[in-house]
Amino acid sequence: MLVKSLELAVVIPTFNEAGNVAELVRRLDVALAGRAWEAVFVDDASPDGTARILRDLARQDRRIRVIERIGRRGLSSACIEGMLATGAPLIAVMDADLQHDPAVLIRLEAALAADPDLDLAIASRFAEGGGTGDWERERLAKSETANRIAQLVLKAELSDPLSGFFMIRAGRFRELAPRLSGIGFKILLDLLTAARRPLVFAEVPLQFHRREVGESKLDHVVALEFLLALYDRVFGRYVPTRFAMFAVIGAIGVVVHMALLGLTYGLAGFGFLPAQATATLGAMTFNFFLNNALTYRDRRLHGTRALLRGWLSFCAVCSVGALANVGVAAFLFEERYAYATVSALAGIMVAAVWNYALSSRFTWGR
Ligand code: GDD
Ligand code: MN
Numbered sequence: 001m002l003v004k005s006l007e008l009a010v011v012i013p014t015f016n017e018a019g020n021v022a023e024l025v026r027r028l029d030v031a032l033a034g035r036a037w038e039a040v041f042v043d044d045a046s047p048d049g050t051a052r053i054l055r056d057l058a059r060q061d062r063r064i065r066v067i068e069r070i071g072r073r074g075l076s077s078a079c080i081e082g083m084l085a086t087g088a089p090l091i092a093v094m095d096a097d098l099q100h101d102p103a104v105l106i107r108l109e110a111a112l113a114a115d116p117d118l119d120l121a122i123a124s125r126f127a128e129g130g131g132t133g134d135w136e137r138e139r140l141a142k143s144e145t146a147n148r149i150a151q152l153v154l155k156a157e158l159s160d161p162l163s164g165f166f167m168i169r170a171g172r173f174r175e176l177a178p179r180l181s182g183i184g185f186k187i188l189l190d191l192l193t194a195a196r197r198p199l200v201f202a203e204v205p206l207q208f209h210r211r212e213v214g215e216s217k218l219d220h221v222v223a224l225e226f227l228l229a230l231y232d233r234v235f236g237r238y239v240p241t242r243f244a245m246f247a248v249i250g251a252i253g254v255v256v257h258m259a260l261l262g263l264t265y266g267l268a269g270f271g272f273l274p275a276q277a278t279a280t281l282g283a284m285t286f287n288f289f290l291n292n293a294l295t296y297r298d299r300r301l302h303g304t305r306a307l308l309r310g311w312l313s314f315c316a317v318c319s320v321g322a323l324a325n326v327g328v329a330a331f332l333f334e335e336r337y338a339y340a341t342v343s344a345l346a347g348i349m350v351a352a353v354w355n356y357a358l359s360s361r362f363t364w365g366r
Contacts, residue, residue, distance in 0.1 A: 011082035019213035031102035042078040077182035108167035124160035129205035257283035325351035
């Protein structure tokens with residue numbers, strides 16, 4: 001029997017899309033009639049059982065594949081893993097929530113087929129003939145701001161750099177894959193900025209549909225991740241993103257410390273020692289939770305036991321860090337290597353690197 005070789009893979013990240021995936025598969029089947037295609041779903045162990053539903057679908061239909069990731073979250077990294085898992089020469093990425101019309105896949109494919117120089121075809125909500133459906137003004141404004149920042153970094157003329165719907169030639173993707181950051185939401189932006197030889201792209205208009213079932217995962221943390229991904233691109237090779245994040249949170253921790261000290265020592269009339277101890281503990285706790293939610297979002301500790309263990313190990317690491325801080329600063333100052341402020345800064349730097357290195361190994365390590 002002659003089997004037509006695989007032409008197209010559609011990579012679909014999912015998180016809590018139990019109500020959408022069966023309908024999406026139905027629509028893919030219609031839209032891609034006559035093509036040899038497969039769908040690679042990448043699910044981050046959705047609590048609503050999306051992966052189980054996908055596996056049921058996969059048993060009935062060999063074109064459906066499922067990658068389930070446990071203990072991990074992230075749209076970009078899910079897309080990358082799905083894209084790496086296929087042998088198809090063309091790879092598309094789209095959302096699972098029916099906001100992306102599968103009929104557009106054929107138009108993306110046609111664009112690539114028409115011009116061998118093209119690496120990438122992007123479904124754009126802001127191209128002539130596209131649209132954002134019934135978005136409220138606020139979402140439009142946010143999207144516009146993000147767009148503008150992205151275009152600044154990209155220095156490329158494209159109308160929708162944050163689109164989550166595109167098709168790329170597999171060879172070109174594999175070339176870029178080792179350089180992708182995998183942070184956050186913006187896989188397309190990641191691809192575009194990773195390319196040393198700029199990607200040649202075309203845009204196809206997309207009418208973005210409203211989400212009928214389930215809810216968007218684009219929250220404030222995701223917006224922050226977007227900024228982080230940009231930081232990573234521009235400065236990441238000088239100061240690693242995670243460390244920068246850790247350091248900024250540490251600096252906010254100093255503010256928290258001072259505020260607590262003011263409250264306990266200044267207002268409540270604690271002695272200096274208990275006040276300082278309270279402030280230190282408070283600041284460490286604040287830093288622990290913020291780092292857990294942001295810096296280590298992808299390996300976040302959940303549940304009382306894990307949080308308690310993490311908090312204890314974080315406090316232990318930071319206590320040693322504080323000793324190192326004082327030790328280094330005192331040494332530099334007393335041996336007259338540096339002025340007081342410079343000595344203090346050096347102590348802080350040493351402690352920051354120490355805290356970062358050890359907490360990433362022991363508190364959030366695997
Ligand atoms: N595996 C995995 N892990 N999938 C995820 C995760 C995650 O952490 N977060 C979201 N997804 C999946 C969703 O299930 C959905 O299929 C798709 O990624 C898009 O997520 P939504 O939460 O529906 O995003 P949106 O509709 O608000 O955002 C869309 O528009 C943005 C631009 O405004 C997406 O197309 C984005 O990619 C796009 O940048
Ligand atoms: Mn959506």
